[in-house]
Amino acid sequence: MDVSSKVKLLIDEISKLPGIGPKTAERISLYLISMDEQAIDEFINIVRDAKESIHLCPVCFNITEETVCNICSNANRDHSIICVVEEVGDLFAIEKGGEYSGVYHVLHGRIDPLNHISPEDIKIRELVKRVSEGGIKEVIIATNPNFNGDLTATYLKKVLTPYDIKVTRIATGLPKGVEIDFVDSVTLSLAIKERKEA
Ligand SMILES: [Zn+2]
Structure with a gap:
């Protein structure tokens, strides 16, 4: 042409x-x-x-126009539960379900050895710091159900083990290999509800 x-x-x-x-x-x-x-x-x-x-929320790394995002600044949400997602789009997908009432932590990526993305390249250090500051009861890992998502989840479990918190992963009912932001909100809400010890 x-x-x-x-x-x-x-x-x-x-x-x-x-x-x-x-x-x-x-x-x-x-x-x-x-x-x-x-x-x-x-x-x-x-x-x-x-x-x-728009910039990143300094607490959870969601995008926001405010100093801190409207999820982190919402007193009605449970600030002792953090749901860890790879991207802002995953947070949007979970929010659409309207069932999750905790807060988030956006990694802005996943561990990906083939593309030379190591734990230091995503917001894992910031998550560990948040947990180490106390007040957290549970971290729900909602990385994608694929190779890099699993790898990231395993790494997160390892670095969070020293802390006195529950570490869970969203239910495996999610279709393998399907990205979280493509899953419908009902399935996603169910996957969070039926999360298991990681
Ligand atoms: Zn935030």
Whole structure:
């Protein structure tokens, strides 16, 4: 196909977004090009504004516009239970279920030896520090049910063992290899409810 190089560049950039295949990238690109000037400016401003005003919560590493995220600052949540997830999208997926009332810790990745991602590269040190400061009764590990997620869970269990807390992992009822943010919220709520000692 003989596409203009600027359109091709746009398609290439959009296909880098998670979950966007080449065909969808092409459709989104053509749609963006068809938008009028004002609409495209608004769209760009919304993206830029979101990027500029959002940072990571210093407690749990969720994204937030506030100093501390609205989950960490919510007095009605159980701050003695921490659910550990790989990415912010996993936290969103669990929140959609509306059943979990503890707080979170977002690792921003998983241990992945093949891609040279070691425990120091994700927010594990910060989790251990949180637990060591006391007031935590349970850590629920909700890493993905795949090789790297299992590896991360095993490592977390090891580093949390010295502390007097319960360490659990969400139920294995989750389909193996399916990423948590693709699991429906009912299944996810059930997986948390039926968590087992890790
Ligand atoms: Zn937070």
